[in-house]
Amino acid sequence: MYSNRRILLFSGGNLGDWAVTDIQADDVLVGIDRGALFLVRRGLPPHFALGDFDSVTAEELQEIKNSCPELDACDPIMKDLTDTEMGFFWALEHRPREIVMLGVLGTRFDHSLANVHLLRIALEQGIPCRIVDETNELLLIDRTVQLRKSRFSHVSLLPLTMDVTGITLTGFQYPLHKATLTIGQSLGISNVLVADMGTVEIDSGYLLVIQSRD
Incomplete structure (x- = not known):
């Protein structure tokens, strides 16, 4: 139903x-x-x-x-x-x-x-x-996702597995290419989507994508 x-x-x-x-x-x-x-x-x-x-x-x-x-x-x-x-x-x-x-x-x-x-x-x-x-929207990804610019001004990326590999960002103020994030790192905190659409790509792992505003 x-x-x-x-x-x-x-x-x-x-x-x-x-x-x-x-x-x-x-x-x-x-x-x-x-x-x-x-x-x-x-x-x-x-x-x-x-x-x-x-x-x-x-x-x-x-x-x-x-x-x-x-x-x-x-x-x-x-x-x-x-x-x-x-x-x-x-x-x-x-x-x-x-x-x-x-x-x-x-x-x-x-x-x-x-x-x-x-x-x-x-x-x-x-x-x-x-x-x-x-003030927040959270989703978990294990593959490529596109994000649309919205009322949430910041985008943070946090691994939910020990490592997330192959992280590539396009359309963001701080791009990444084939980067690896490990639990405990803050490299993925408070990025900004500058294009109308941004792309987050990963090769392996589970990545928490948090769109937020103050």
Whole structure:
């Protein structure tokens, strides 16, 4: 039912009005824990809501239940996955055109980092996946990707494997040619896209591409 559509996951981290500006008519909205309340209160009831809902009150949970056609609540203790992981794997099962994760970055760095690691699972399954918040957009690549100049002024490259080899950049202020980045290096931080379109090429490894603004 949801294959070949975008699935947008709204989790309980940092969310704001910016998070709903890119919603398209055919998008599937998934509310994860407090992310479901965020959608309901903006008049955008999610197609599916899930989580342990330990971040909402009983009254707020009822508000979610009244608006959502499908809801799956689980025990907050007896589970092996975070709420965001559960939503992410639910999305993967439906083989969407793309997964966009919103509200998955926040004050809990452990959760934020774990959510970044989910990008690797999507990549290995051939499902395009991005993490977006107000000031950042993250994607993980293992091959050539083109980036369009956008509201994000900086582009940073960080290896998610020990080494990423053959990094070649075109259209950037600081070009690279067949470079290697190793975990711990800062060479890929704060580049600038000067052309309307830029290209990032790699030969091996997993490279985290972070577009950001101050």
